[in-house]
Amino acid sequence: MEDRPQIGYSKKVMDHFMNPRNVGDIENADGIGTVGNPVCGDLMQVSIRVENDIITEIKFKTFGCGSAIATASMVTEMAKGKHIDEALKITRQDVADELEGLPPVKMHCSNLAADALHEAIKDYRAKKEGRKEAIEEPAR
Amino acid sequence: MVYLDHASSVPVDPRVLAFAGQYLKEEYGNPSSLYALGLSTKQAVEEARVQVAALVHAETPSTIVFTGSATESNNLAVRGTALRNRKKGKSILVSAIEHVSVLNPAKDLQKQGFDLGFVPVDRYGVVDLGFLEEHLAPETTVVSVHYANDEIGTVEPVREAAAIVHEKGAYLHVNATAAAGRIPIDVQKDGIDLLTLSGNDLGGPRGAAALYVGPGVKVQTVMPGGGQEKGLRSGTENVFAIAGMGEAARIAALEMEDEMAREKAVRDSLIKEVLTIEESYLTGHPDFRLPNHASFRLSRIEGESILLNLDTFFGIQVATGSACTSRTLEPSHVLLAIGLAHEEAHGSVVMSLGRSNTLDDVPLVGRAMKETVTRLRSISPL
Numbered sequence: 109m110e111d112r113p114q115i116g117y118s119k120k121v122m123d124h125f126m127n128p129r130n131v132g133d134i135e136n137a138d139g140i141g142t143v144g145n146p147v148c149g150d151l152m153q154v155s156i157r158v159e160n161d162i163i164t165e166i167k168f169k170t171f172g173c174g175s176a177i178a179t180a181s182m183v184t185e186m187a188k189g190k191h192i193d194e195a196l197k198i199t200r201q202d203v204a205d206e207l208e209g210l211p212p213v214k215m216h217c218s219n220l221a222a223d224a225l226h227e228a229i230k231d232y233r234a235k236k237e238g239r240k241e242a243i244e245e246p247a248r
Numbered sequence: 249m250v251y252l253d254h255a256s257s258v259p260v261d262p263r264v265l266a267f268a269g270q271y272l273k274e275e276y277g278n279p280s281s282l283y284a285l286g287l288s289t290k291q292a293v294e295e296a297r298v299q300v301a302a303l304v305h306a307e308t309p310s311t312i313v314f315t316g317s318a319t320e321s322n323n324l325a326v327r328g329t330a331l332r333n334r335k336k337g338k339s340i341l342v343s344a345i346e347h348v349s350v351l352n353p354a355k356d357l358q359k360q361g362f363d364l365g366f367v368p369v370d371r372y373g374v375v376d377l378g379f380l381e382e383h384l385a386p387e388t389t390v391v392s393v394h395y396a397n398d399e400i401g402t403v404e405p406v407r408e409a410a411a412i413v414h415e416k417g418a419y420l421h422v423n424a425t426a427a428a429g430r431i432p433i434d435v436q437k438d439g440i441d442l443l444t445l446s447g448n449d450l451g452g453p454r455g456a457a458a459l460y461v462g463p464g465v466k467v468q469t470v471m472p473g474g475g476q477e478k479g480l481r482s483g484t485e486n487v488f489a490i491a492g493m494g495e496a497a498r499i500a501a502l503e504m505e506d507e508m509a510r511e512k513a514v515r516d517s518l519i520k521e522v523l524t525i526e527e528s529y530l531t532g533h534p535d536f537r538l539p540n541h542a543s544f545r546l547s548r549i550e551g552e553s554i555l556l557n558l559d560t561f562f563g564i565q566v567a568t569g570s571a572c573t574s575r576t577l578e579p580s581h582v583l584l585a586i587g588l589a590h591e592e593a594h595g596s597v598v599m600s601l602g603r604s605n606t607l608d609d610v611p612l613v614g615r616a617m618k619e620t621v622t623r624l625r626s627i628s629p630l
Binding site: 122125126128131142146147148149150151152153169170171172173174175176177213214216217218 | 561571572591630
């Protein structure tokens with residue numbers, strides 16, 4: 109690749125676009141978060157496997173532009189191995205900072221990756237609560 | 249590298265550069281000055297006027313006004329004509345898929361109290377002549393319909409539009425930036441009153457464009473100053489770029505027929521190749537389109553990702569109507585106007601050919617497109 113600027117993306121954004129980490133789905137995931145909307149041109153899906161409240165496996169799928177793919181890839185790297193409470197603290201700005209910045213016009217719509225992660229964690233918690241209730245409630 | 253974005257910029261023809269270079273180096277006089285060094289550059293500008301007039305079959309070279317860009321020509325045409333003729337009425341009409349350099353001056357006039365109407369297009373991007381006929385009022389002064397759309401390649405029924413516009417005593421402005429040098433243009437036979445031409449799109453340097461102002465058409469300047477270009481566009485002439493535009497127009501007039509037949513054959517082969525991809529569709533008119541132009545939409549993936557993937561992994565440059573390359577984050581107004589849903593309009597790819605493209609490019613672009621689509625769809629949750 110020639111070393112020319114592309115759409116104002118940092119080298120790190122381009123690296124994650126070219127070599128996205130953790131692409132795919134997790135079968136029987138413990139939590140799945142989907143945010144965005146194809147009508148808007150960005151749809152992100154993050155799925156997680158959690159053991160003892162630690163994210164042991166995380167995958168993503170994205171419909172969107174180069175920075176949408178890169179932010180989703182980056183958030184999976186940032187969240188992997190973290191306790192869910194810590195992962196919940198990852199913000200959109202953290203993801204953009206870790207990618208050495210995003211063009212301003214991209215910040216709003218293509219940087220939804222942290223939201224998708226949070227949704228996946230909420231989904232995991234809801235399922236866990238559901239399981240807990242199912243165990244605690246006597247069978248009728 | 250395979251460059252497929254000639255609708256956005258055309259490399260300067262080496263013959264043009266060789267010719268025009270003298271006006272940067274030796275012939276640097278101001279055309280308004282009276283000594284020999286100035287007179288020779290004045291002559292270069294007038295020769296360019298003759299060449300540009302010939303390309304579009306204008307009545308006389310004096311109908312050609314040189315400007316600095318197609319945007320400037322479009323502003324002069326829309327704004328200058330509407331303002332100069334406002335005693336007749338304050339109504340203007342533009343087609344819904346015009347370039348922003350026509351749409352924005354029109355919207356600006358609307359803020360100043362003009363009545364602005366948008367002429368809709370069908371699913372191929374052809375302007376609705378029935379609507380035009382119905383909505384032209386005695387107060388309408390200028391109607392703007394481009395010759396061909398730079399994003400979907402559709403060529404408009406300009407001659408038919410001119411007949412309708414003239415019946416109501418209005419002027420027809422035609423932006424021919426994408427069409428000039430690619431299809432024959434005859435302003436007299438077509439009945440065009442104002443025509444925008446871009447030097448760069450003909451293979452000339454950036455910094456020169458022209459507006460054809462037909463005999464008797466009343467236009468007010470939007471650039472008052474020293475009175476150059478019959479007072480319509482003041483400012484010291486960019487002689488290098490204007491001479492280059494003239495030379496590019498001369499070459500285009502000579503070579504267009506053969507070159508476009510060649511490019512059309514490459515383009516047709518490219519369309520065939522890309523449409524073998526599942527869920528890929530041609531946008532724009534299948535027949536009435538520029539001979540060097542192909543445009544597609546692909547379901548379930550996004551245009552900027554396609555552009556980036558083709559550039560990064562294959563060295564292929566294309567354009568897209570994707571929202572993610574615009575500042576508004578709205579998908580292309582052209583794709584929405586032809587009736588595409590928002591989610592459909594996101595996956596657009598525009599390939600516009602030029603002299604450097606050959607049939608050898610087709611298998612490479614075809615393979616690159618297939619691999620790109622496969623890769624991005626494998627990442628997509630849709």
